[in-house]
Amino acid sequence: MPNIFDYQGKRVHIIGICGASLCGVADILKENGFTVTGSDMKTTIFTPYVDRIGVPYTIGHSEENVAGADFVVHSAAVPETNVELAYARAHGIPVLERSECVGQIFDRYQNSISVAGCHGKTTISSLLGLMLLRGGMDPTIHVGGVLHYLEDSGTRVGNSDIMVLESCEYMNSFYHFKPHIAVLNNVDDDHLDFFKDMSDVYHSFATFVDGMDPDGVIFGCIDDPQVVKLMEQSGRKTVSFGLSGGDYTAKDIEYDEVGCAAFTPVRRGEALPRVKIHLPGDYNVANALGALAVADYLGCSYDAITQSLEEYEAAERRFEFHGELDGVKVYHDFAHHPSAVKACMRAAKMFHYNKLWAVFQCNSYSRAYKLFDRFVEAFDPADTVIISEIFPGRETDTGLVNGQQMADAITARGGEGIYIPDFTDIGKYLQAHWHPGDMVLMVGSGDINAHVWKILKKY
Numbered sequence: 001m002p003n004i005f006d007y008q009g010k011r012v013h014i015i016g017i018c019g020a021s022l023c024g025v026a027d028i029l030k031e032n033g034f035t036v037t038g039s040d041m042k043t044t045i046f047t048p049y050v051d052r053i054g055v056p057y058t059i060g061h062s063e064e065n066v067a068g069a070d071f072v073v074h075s076a077a078v079p080e081t082n083v084e085l086a087y088a089r090a091h092g093i094p095v096l097e098r099s100e101c102v103g104q105i106f107d108r109y110q111n112s113i114s115v116a117g118c119h120g121k122t123t124i125s126s127l128l129g130l131m132l133l134r135g136g137m138d139p140t141i142h143v144g145g146v147l148h149y150l151e152d153s154g155t156r157v158g159n160s161d162i163m164v165l166e167s168c169e170y171m172n173s174f175y176h177f178k179p180h181i182a183v184l185n186n187v188d189d190d191h192l193d194f195f196k197d198m199s200d201v202y203h204s205f206a207t208f209v210d211g212m213d214p215d216g217v218i219f220g221c222i223d224d225p226q227v228v229k230l231m232e233q234s235g236r237k238t239v240s241f242g243l244s245g246g247d248y249t250a251k252d253i254e255y256d257e258v259g260c261a262a263f264t265p266v267r268r269g270e271a272l273p274r275v276k277i278h279l280p281g282d283y284n285v286a287n288a289l290g291a292l293a294v295a296d297y298l299g300c301s302y303d304a305i306t307q308s309l310e311e312y313e314a315a316e317r318r319f320e321f322h323g324e325l326d327g328v329k330v331y332h333d334f335a336h337h338p339s340a341v342k343a344c345m346r347a348a349k350m351f352h353y354n355k356l357w358a359v360f361q362c363n364s365y366s367r368a369y370k371l372f373d374r375f376v377e378a379f380d381p382a383d384t385v386i387i388s389e390i391f392p393g394r395e396t397d398t399g400l401v402n403g404q405q406m407a408d409a410i411t412a413r414g415g416e417g418i419y420i421p422d423f424t425d426i427g428k429y430l431q432a433h434w435h436p437g438d439m440v441l442m443v444g445s446g447d448i449n450a451h452v453w454k455i456l457k458k459y
Contacts (some may be wrong), residue, residue: 002094004104007034007071014038015084016075017057018047020144022098025051025073028105028140031157039065039084045146047154063087070094073101076171102142102165103176109140109163113294115175116167116208117185117221118201119340120287123279124183125166126154127312128291132162134311135295135304139164148313154446162298162437167208169201170194174208179299180216182209183290187226190337193366193395202226209234219293221286222246239297241289248293250285259350261285265292272302275309280319281347317449319347323456327351327436330455336363336445338374344443345381353439358382359426359455361444362406364393369401376409379417380439385410386429389421391446424450428459 004012012029016022018037023046030036030053038050038057050057053268058065061084065179066072072088072095080086088095098102106112115125122145129141130149139162143154148319150156154166167174170191187205209218209230218234220227224244231238240246250263251271259280265272277288295305314320317334324330335344341360348356358379362368367374368390379385387407389399403419410417419424430440440455442448 001100002071002096004029004071004073004096004101004176005108006125007094007231009033009035011035011037012071012073013066013069013084013088014073014083015061015078016040016098017050017055018042018044019075019077020046020154021096021102021142022073022075023049024153025098025101025105026050026055026144027155028062028142028157030055037065037069040117046153049145049151052151054116056262071096073098074385076173078181096430099173099176103178106165106177106179110161110180110297111163112179112213113162113164113175113181113183114167114174114179114212115183115185116169116174116205117166117183117227118169118188118337119343120185120283120290121166122167123284123287123314123318124185124290125164128183128294129156129164130312131291131300131305131308132164132298134308135300137162137298137300142166144168145317149311169204169208171205172207175211177208178211178213182212182216182292183217183294184209184218184220184401185287186221186224186229186291186339187230187288188337188339189371190367192370193364202230205230206233209236212236217297219290219297221290223286241286241291241293243286243289248289248296250289253285255350257352259347265289267296273306274335275306277309278312279314280350281343283343283347316456317445319344322452325456325458326431326434326436328430328434328440330440330442330452332442332449332452334445335443336367338371341375341378341443344441345378348439348441349381351439354435354437355383356381357390357430357434357437357438357440359442359448360385360406361388361391361442361446361448362403363391363444363446365390365398365401367394368406369398372401372406372409376406376413379410379415380413382415384416384418386418386420386426388423388426389450390449393446423448423454427454427457430455431459
């Protein structure tokens with residue numbers, strides 16, 4: 001595999017530069033002395049970030065974009081038939097896939113921190129990054145989300161030996177990351193379009209752990225039995241955190257009217273000064289403990305930790321408030337697995353409202369089919385669940401499952417499930433039936449967030 005740092009000072013062309021990760025990779029490479037260019041098929045919410053860092057790019061792909069480049073980095077979504085990638089291959093230009101490139105960047109940091117897990121990665125990694133930033137530790141941060149404290153990007157280039165990296169298990173991409181510190185939040189049967197089953201997911205995480213620094217440290221959430229098993233089998237130093245105990249836990253948890261917690265962190269039996277977070281749900285208390293534990297281990301001041309917990313605003317699409325209409329508040333969350341949906345519903349129940357409306361767009365047919373019964377059960381706390389048509393994601397319709405079936409199953413379970421495939425029609429239905437004091441929670445990781453305005457538009 002070619003090493004991109006053998007080409008430092010030369011031109012790197014990035015195919016897919018407007019993606020959540022590669023826009024940040026462009027920033028990191030530019031700050032490390034590379035000349036960076038890029039291309040993408042379309043603009044995204046990350047395009048303004050690419051503009052801001054001053055990297056030239058084109059919308060649309062052509063051989064001319066790559067001509068003269070010394071190195072090419074591409075998204076995993078770019079097929080080998082892509083005209084730019086094919087040109088690079090044909091002309092002997094060294095090529096790395098995104099995760100390979102990120103892994104080589106990551107290797108240059110002594111205190112390399114991978115935040116892994118099927119749920120909560122973005123929250124823990126971005127919260128930890130803020131703690132280290134406010135603590136004057138000048139970290140490099142690379143997160144697959146939009147963070148308000150990073151000017152609505154997910155990347156910051158620091159000058160210290162610390163890098164915080166959100167590390168995804170999908171397609172085993174985190175195999176390219178060899179961290180000194182690994183945060184393991186949970187292991188769940190997600191991405192079943194790639195993994196065969198839960199055992200396969202566990203094996204992926206075990207392989208990731210085996211590849212980390214032999215002298216490294218695992219911070220694991222003790223609330224998840226799979227994580228506990230990974231820690232026990234790792235042969236490495238471990239630090240535990242969670243609501244059910246561990247080296248870092250919480251006591252005297254109190255939730256306000258929107259489900260946000262104040263609590264007393266407990267470090268190995270020692271009660272620390274009380275903190276407040278502005279994230280709803282008990283799962284976010286556990287997420288906060290994970291970030292706190294790593295920051296504390298790295299020597300971050302407790303004042304910086306508490307300041308960050310107080311200051312932190314959720315990344316986009318994480319229980320995000322979008323607006324209010326007719327006295328009804330509308331939120332959106334990225335949850336796309338039954339475990340995450342259940343946690344989200346649990347958090348929503350802490351809010352003060354008259355009626356909870358859930359609107360769900362399942363992302364991928366394989367996920368809907370293989371986890372069908374668990375999705376149906378996860379929505380038990382909602383008063384009414386509106387199911388849109390399934391978002392295909394990377395897949396084509398298998399004909400095995402559809403939104404109507406899910407709505408019918410929710411009703412058969414004793415709830416109220418309604419199938420409305422179109423979001424404009426969902427908005428019209430809600431406005432005809434909701435009342436002041438109700439709450440709408442739109443759930444899913446597809447393009448449901450692009451349709452929230454249709455719920456808030458007055459019909």
